[in-house]
Amino acid sequence: MSRGETRAAFLFLSPWLIGFAVFTAWPLIYSAYLSLTDYDVINSPTFVGFDNYAELFADPKVALALSNTLFFTAVQVPLYIAVSLALALLLARAGRASGFFRTVFFLPKMTPPVAVGILFLLLFNGQSGLINTGLGWVGVDGPSWTTDPAWVKPGLIIMSLWTIGSSVLILLAALRGVPEELYEAARLDGAGSWRQFLNVTLPMISPAVFFIVVVNTIAGLQTFDEAYTAFFGAGNTTYGNDAALFYVIYLFQQAFQYLNMGYASAMAWVLFAVIMVITAIQAIVSRRLVHYEGGTSR
Amino acid sequence: MSAANEALTRSDGGKLSVIGYDSKLPEFFPLWAKANGVDLLSEDGREAHLDDPGAIEALEWAVSIYDAQGGFGAVKAYRDSADFFGEGNQFATDVLGAMPMEQWYINVLNDVSPDATVVFDTVKDLQGEPIAYASGQAWAIPAGAANPEAACRWARVMTSVDSWEAAANARLELRTQDDKPFTGLLTGNAEADAAIREMVTPGGEPWDTAVAATYEANDHTFSLPASPADAEFENAMQDAVNDVLSGEAEPADALAQAQKVAQKALDDAWAEMEER
Numbered sequence: 001m002s003r004g005e006t007r008a009a010f011l012f013l014s015p016w017l018i019g020f021a022v023f024t025a026w027p028l029i030y031s032a033y034l035s036l037t038d039y040d041v042i043n044s045p046t047f048v049g050f051d052n053y054a055e056l057f058a059d060p061k062v063a064l065a066l067s068n069t070l071f072f073t074a075v076q077v078p079l080y081i082a083v084s085l086a087l088a089l090l091l092a093r094a095g096r097a098s099g100f101f102r103t104v105f106f107l108p109k110m111t112p113p114v115a116v117g118i119l120f121l122l123l124f125n126g127q128s129g130l131i132n133t134g135l136g137w138v139g140v141d142g143p144s145w146t147t148d149p150a151w152v153k154p155g156l157i158i159m160s161l162w163t164i165g166s167s168v169l170i171l172l173a174a175l176r177g178v179p180e181e182l183y184e185a186a187r188l189d190g191a192g193s194w195r196q197f198l199n200v201t202l203p204m205i206s207p208a209v210f211f212i213v214v215v216n217t218i219a220g221l222q223t224f225d226e227a228y229t230a231f232f233g234a235g236n237t238t239y240g241n242d243a244a245l246f247y248v249i250y251l252f253q254q255a256f257q258y259l260n261m262g263y264a265s266a267m268a269w270v271l272f273a274v275i276m277v278i279t280a281i282q283a284i285v286s287r288r289l290v291h292y293e294g295g296t297s298r
Numbered sequence: 299m300s301a302a303n304e305a306l307t308r309s310d311g312g313k314l315s316v317i318g319y320d321s322k323l324p325e326f327f328p329l330w331a332k333a334n335g336v337d338l339l340s341e342d343g344r345e346a347h348l349d350d351p352g353a354i355e356a357l358e359w360a361v362s363i364y365d366a367q368g369g370f371g372a373v374k375a376y377r378d379s380a381d382f383f384g385e386g387n388q389f390a391t392d393v394l395g396a397m398p399m400e401q402w403y404i405n406v407l408n409d410v411s412p413d414a415t416v417v418f419d420t421v422k423d424l425q426g427e428p429i430a431y432a433s434g435q436a437w438a439i440p441a442g443a444a445n446p447e448a449a450c451r452w453a454r455v456m457t458s459v460d461s462w463e464a465a466a467n468a469r470l471e472l473r474t475q476d477d478k479p480f481t482g483l484l485t486g487n488a489e490a491d492a493a494i495r496e497m498v499t500p501g502g503e504p505w506d507t508a509v510a511a512t513y514e515a516n517d518h519t520f521s522l523p524a525s526p527a528d529a530e531f532e533n534a535m536q537d538a539v540n541d542v543l544s545g546e547a548e549p550a551d552a553l554a555q556a557q558k559v560a561q562k563a564l565d566d567a568w569a570e571m572e573e574r
Contacts, residue, residue: 042440043574126375127313146378147371149544241544242537258529 035265045262052266062267064242065250066274068153072246073220076157080216081209084164088171102172106165117229120159121146146230152243156227167212174208175201203291210290214282221275224248247271300363306395307367314372317388320397321360323370324539329398329431330356332520333423338535343525344568348535349550349557357549361542370543383410390414401512404481408505418508420515430515434486436524441574462490466497473499481509484516491516526571530563 010017035052037045056062087105091098111119123130124145132142145155178201186196202209223246231244232253251271255264299319307318321330331338336352339345347353364370380388383406388394390411398421407416420428437456439449455461462485473480479501483494495513500506525531538556541547547555 043442121378125379126371128376128379144371144375147374147544149546242540242546243544253533257533 031265031268034262035269037262039261040259041261042259048262052263053270055263056266056270061245061250062247065245065247068243068245069221069223069247072153072157072223073217075153076160076220077213077216079157080161080164080167081212083161084167084171084212085209087164087168088175091168091172092175098172102169105168108162109165111162113225114229114233116159116162117226117233119162120155120226120230124155124159147241149241149243152231152241156230156244159226160223167216170208170212171205174205178204204293206290207292210282210286214279217278217282218275221271221278222248224252228252300359300366302396303363304366309368314368314376316393316395317373317376317397318367318395319363320373320377320394321363322398323357323360323364323543324536326398326431327357327360327535327539328522329421329429330360332431333421333429334359335424337520339522339525339531341523343523344564346531346534346557346560346564348538348560349554354550354553357539357542357553361549364543369545385410387411387414389416401481401484401515404505404508404512408478408481408501417504418511420511420518428514428518430519432484432516432519432521434521457485457487459487459490459493462487463493466494470497470499479505479509481505482512484512525564525567527560527563527567530567531560534560534563 034045036047036049038048038051039045091101091105094101124132126132126142126144126147129142129145131145135142143151145151182200182204183196186200191199227244227246228249231241232249247267248271251264251267254260254267303319305318306316307314308316328338331350331353334352334356336347336350336356338347338350338353340347361370364373367373376393377388380386380391380393382388387407387410389407404418407414421430423429437449437453439446439453443449462483466480466483469483470480480497480499481501482498483491485491485494491513498509501509522528522531534556537559538547538552541552542549
């Protein structure tokens with residue numbers, strides 16, 4: 001490549017490079033520095049070494065927030081995949097109506113997360129919510145989803161299915177990419193529908209499933225908007241249910257309510273480490289479970 | 299109040315249909331503690347008194363108000379389903395007996411449901427004296443600010459009697475245009491409060507009584523003293539009350555834990571402030 005071409009390449013790349021440096025790299029470096037300081041926004045940062053990290057590991061609210069977040073992610077991700085896959089399988093057989101239902105399933109994804117949080121309070125209200133009204137029709141006395149600590153996370157997990165549309169579309173695309181010959185061969189070998197699903201469909205769409213698992217796990221570990229709106233936002237400024245205290249909510253409170261920017265930065269780096277470890281484990285496990293038609297993934 | 303709560307509460311098919319009394323936890327916990335003779339924070343803002351037996355007793359009582367109606371979960375869910383700022387508010391639709399509330403809500407009710415049957419009064423302490431919990435914001439000028447004199451001048455102008463009177467006049471004009479009563483403004487400035495009270499316009503009953511009760515309450519206010527760990531103190535207090543409301547802790551245990559957390563936050567914040 002000539003020097004002119006190199007210069008041109010850098011010129012075309014420069015908007016991204018500048019954006020990356022200003023909006024990603026610098027905040028990362030600065031947050032790593034802040035995590036080693038005591039900084040309240042008004043006064044200059046004071047270097048405190050690893051004190052924030054030591055304090056963080058002794059803070060019972062960090063442990064509570066982390067366990068809430070891990071529980072939410074561990075239940076939400078498999079449920080999200082299962083429901084997405086079920087809907088994608090239905091859509092794959094929907095024929096001409098498929099386009100209409102694709103749009104219908106995707107529409108809720110367009111709802112702003114804050115609206116979803118408010119919607120959660122309305123739908124899951126223990127006294128007058130639509131969910132409990134529906135349960136009442138079949139003789140079930142629904143729980144207090146928004147006030148009973150035992151039901152807060154299950155309610156939020158169910159509500160998270162509201163935005164399932166994008167995963168349904170990804171899985172539908174993957175399903176449509178499975179060659180028909182494989183099913184024909186399986187049928188010739190005497191495989192029934194369930195066998196075909198297990199031995200043909202699942203392996204063939206496993207890269208898409210893996211992608212959704214990784215992306216949703218990260219999103220689950222960073223969950224904030226809906227739970228914050230429902231339990232800590234306007235209208236609930238004083239009644240914050242501990243069962244909905246997710247890690248990023250506590251991080252946000254430390255940063256913007258108590259102005260403990262150093263502590264909040266340390267929390268952010270711990271979350272980064274947790275996400276990195278979990279993603280690495282998923283990547284290792286995927287080597288055995290994910291099938292790439294072109295060979296092993298690089 | 300407990301007896302009134304029981305008398306006013308209604309259930310329909312096992313579900314709460316009228317909230318008898320809403321003790322408005324966790325935000326009004328300082329009021330119930332004070333009514334029971336306890337200051338949750340010392341006057342100098344250095345010592346928490348969250349585990350005071352009087353505070354525990356006050357919390358037990360305020361929670362018992364909910365327990366008598368099927369628990370906080372049922373009351374809150376029902377409360378959340380009300381159209382708090384609209385025509386279908388809980389007083390207009392007869393689904394709430396009584397609750398303590400900030401004075402601005404008088405204007406809401408007057409605007410959206412002027413014909414609803416409501417009565418207003420001050421909260422009373424155990425001796426029968428009016429009592430009110432006041433809170434608000436304050437400006438601070440950070441050490442090292444580029445122009446502290448200008449900031450101070452600005453804060454003084456903004457909180458002067460003249461400024462408050464100008465604000466009240468603007469409000470009065472708007473209310474007059476809408477053919478609504480001007481119910482006054484509480485400013486944190488006694489001189490301004492007295493001047494603005496003279497500008498109040500009659501609105502008939504129950505609104506005139508409501509305004510009179512507001513000013514009576516304003517003469518009997520207390521507030522939580524300022525401290526450098528204000529947010530942490532408030533959070534520890536509210537966490538304790540919330541743990542009790544959600545059934546995760548008993549009042550004594552929750553407030554004992556909150557006392558530890560709040561006192562540590564106060565000690566750390568004061569030490570840091572003095573160091574600086």
